[in-house]
Amino acid sequence: MSCPYYVDFTRDCIKTYPAIIQYKDFSSCESEGYQKCLVYAILKSDFRCQYLDTCLNMFPEDIPDFFKLLNENQAIYDFVTKPTYQYCLSKQNYQHCVRYKIKEDGKEPSPGLTPDGQNVNIKDSIFNQKITFEQVP
Numbered sequence: 001m002s003c004p005y006y007v008d009f010t011r012d013c014i015k016t017y018p019a020i021i022q023y024k025d026f027s028s029c030e031s032e033g034y035q036k037c038l039v040y041a042i043l044k045s046d047f048r049c050q051y052l053d054t055c056l057n058m059f060p061e062d063i064p065d066f067f068k069l070l071n072e073n074q075a076i077y078d079f080v081t082k083p084t085y086q087y088c089l090s091k092q093n094y095q096h097c098v099r100y101k102i103k104e105d106g107k108e109p110s111p112g113l114t115p116d117g118q119n120v121n122i123k124d125s126i127f128n129q130k131i132t133f134e135q136v137p
Contacts, residue, residue: 002031002034003037006030013039013043016053038080042084042088047091047094052088
């Protein structure tokens with residue numbers, strides 16, 4: 001069974017998140033693994049924070065292997081999906097997101113700021129294939 005958003009190779013998810021086109025391997029879309037896909041979870045969700053799409057842009061588009069790492073590295077997968085489910089797709093909790101609060105104040109959160117307020121060097125974390133948190137003075 002394949003992903004319902006992977007229709008006739010038109011990849012409906014790419015229409016919503018064009019950065020995914022850089023992902024070179026869509027084999028998980030053609031398997032049961034699609035249920036673990038973050039984009040699939042977002043597209044099928046009945047609630048999305050109004051800032052979800054702009055917040056997802058915090059991930060570097062210049063790293064074509066990002067989505068591959070997301071599916072292959074459990075630490076990176078957990079780092080991205082846990083706050084997405086906990087805040088971005090939660091009608092009850094999205095207003096508690098630090099990024100949401102900053103955007104509501106009319107400011108732009110830093111790229112490495114997580115919904116729970118931690119700062120992460122995303123490029124370095126992905127390059128080293130582990131999550132590293134920056135120390136805040």
